[in-house]
Amino acid sequence: LAKTTQPISMDSYEGQEVNITCSHNNIATNDYITWYQQFPSQGPRFIIQGYKTKVTNEVASLFIPADRKSSTLSLPRVSLSDTAVYYCLVGEGNQGGKLIFGQGTELSVKP
Amino acid sequence: ETGVTQTPRHLVMGMTNKKSLKCEQHLGHNAMYWYKQSAKKPLELMFVYSLEERVENNSVPSRFSPECPNSSHLFLHLHTLQPEDSALYLCASSQGAGRNEQYFGPGTRLTVT
Numbered sequence: 001l002a003k004t005t006q007p008i009s010m011d012s013y014e015g016q017e018v019n020i021t022c023s024h025n026n027i028a029t030n031d032y033i034t035w036y037q038q039f040p041s042q043g044p045r046f047i048i049q050g051y052k053t054k055v056t057n058e059v060a061s062l063f064i065p066a067d068r069k070s071s072t073l074s075l076p077r078v079s080l081s082d083t084a085v086y087y088c089l090v091g092e093g094n095q096g097g098k099l100i101f102g103q104g105t106e107l108s109v110k111p
Numbered sequence: 112e113t114g115v116t117q118t119p120r121h122l123v124m125g126m127t128n129k130k131s132l133k134c135e136q137h138l139g140h141n142a143m144y145w146y147k148q149s150a151k152k153p154l155e156l157m158f159v160y161s162l163e164e165r166v167e168n169n170s171v172p173s174r175f176s177p178e179c180p181n182s183s184h185l186f187l188h189l190h191t192l193q194p195e196d197s198a199l200y201l202c203a204s205s206q207g208a209g210r211n212e213q214y215f216g217p218g219t220r221l222t223v224t
């Protein structure tokens with residue numbers, strides 16, 4: 001399973017775009033990149049998943065360079081309610097459910 | 112509301128008690144998971160069930176005993192726990208074990224006294 005590295009914490013202000021980068025140097029060919037969001041005392045919530053290039057949904061965008069050794073979660077115009085921990089996970093779709101959560105990035109959005 | 116419910120939301124139990132945590136998913140998924148999250152720590156995968164059969168057990172102590180009677184329900188039976196077992200216990204489900212898109216319940220906050 002590929003190990004991921006993310007910044008431990010980030011600060012931002014309301015209305016700004018936030019980019020959180022995750023390093024996964026030993027990503028395997030069959031691995032997908034998935035991001036989750038977790039609020040205190042709640043379960044994580046799936047945000048976005050991608051394999052290469054760019055993926056966009058109503059919540060975020062995920063940018064993956066050609067070598068796939070890193071990925072960037074982009075949150076447009078954050079609000080106070082986006083304050084949460086964001087987890088980057090890398091894994092194969094049929095690996096038996098082994099989601100390995102790292103420390104995540106604690107994002108704090110200020111007014 | 113993710114379609115995964117957990118009861119109770121909070122539980123305080125002594126080290127000699129026996130209790131059970133319940134999880135129910137209303138998404139038609141065929142895989143369910145138990146995770147443990149201690150304070151300021153990442154989630155730890157405990158058990159995985161696919162089509163009601165256990166496919167993963169990450170060396171969890173025997174004082175934690177899972178049960179999956181059908182694809183919609185998952186239990187975690189607890190007995191003779193230790194104070195260090197105090198944590199947030201999260202249930203999740205997915206369409207197929209190993210899918211990275213898992214849907215989590217709100218969790219049960221367990222305190223062992």
